Amino acid sequence: MISDPISIEFYEYFPIWNQLTPRQQEKVAAKISFHTVKKGTMLHSGMDCTGLLLIRTGQLRAFILSREGREVTIYRLFDRDICLFSAPCVLHSIQFDVTIMAEKDTELWVIPADVYKQLMEQSAVVSNYTNEIMASRFSEVMWLMEQIMWHSMDKRVASFLLEEAAIENTSLLHITHESIANHLGTHREVVTRMLRYFQSEGMTKLSRGTVELTDMTKLKILSGT
């Protein structure tokens, strides 16, 4: 068993560690690797089978890309979250491409896909844990689908700004209109128009590279949350 401090920490971050057999623990411990990646690093794209990513600290963004390079964020991952779709080869039926990028400087462990796949085949605990991860991402995607289908863009921009403010714990967001558009799968012009409308209603204050939320209550009412 590897016993450097960072591996010992893995045992605490990986929620089903104590439910693995000693032999399985040994195998995982021997194969995981720890990495520090800079904000903006592309961690996974297409059907590469990079491995499962377990986040120690930081933030990842999962998005889909159109042929023309348009983007839409499907979910984000934070401390202690695990990224399954960076290892699509662990399940035959995963037939879609997700791109994973570090949205902040991030420290993470990689569990190689073949090691995890073998664990899943042996252990109902690991397999059920995988089911829960997937169901949880599925729920996020279904939430997004409902947003896209039934909610107008003004509500979606308002929700996004509130979510960002909650993640960053500030009402002054350092974010470009382009980046908001890429999260929501729309064009920059649409976002700019919307933010200007919000500004005229006293809900935001716009400066170069920042959006300040000046009336959270009004934004919350608009977003319907």
Add this chain to the structure above:
Amino acid sequence: MISDPISIEFYEYFPIWNQLTPRQQEKVAAKISFHTVKKGTMLHSGMDCTGLLLIRTGQLRAFILSREGREVTIYRLFDRDICLFSAPCVLHSIQFDVTIMAEKDTELWVIPADVYKQLMEQSAVVSNYTNEIMASRFSEVMWLMEQIMWHSMDKRVASFLLEEAAIENTSLLHITHESIANHLGTHREVVTRMLRYFQSEGMTKLSRGTVELTDMTKLKILSGT
């Protein structure tokens, strides 16, 4: 072990039957039930935990509903398919509502949720099988998401008509504009306008209650498939 002909057939339709232990087989056999439902029957809605549905023959439609009653089809199930989301209680992390309706007269078996949940906890085979079902539905939802985000409504209507023609094995579809709109999550007027445009281009011929596909090649080119 129950040995009536319809139960014996279940053993053949349930793909992992032979990988269950005799005791597990006995438990499942004692608890499954066989049902025949008419077209239009609502089989599941919201967070009810109806159980897993295994289709012998027929067709089910899974869709989401807006508060205003708008619909969008997320996937369909055919002979030998299994419906997992009619048993959301088998996984804590399923946090979304899907409605399941019979789109044709359907014969199916119901596996009670508690029986299946217990199997999943005991057996890595069952749990991995569940993972594959979920990944497969997830792939369909991601495909739909890409359609909605990147494809215009003309492409989506063309794809839908071609898919229907393939399912029904005919170019003369008995379907209303309202029903097409409910599959695609749009308004009837949008569909009517599109079909009239397709008709003016020689791709469809419209009559009361039917849409005939008169130029498959042109529709295929339009749909981008």
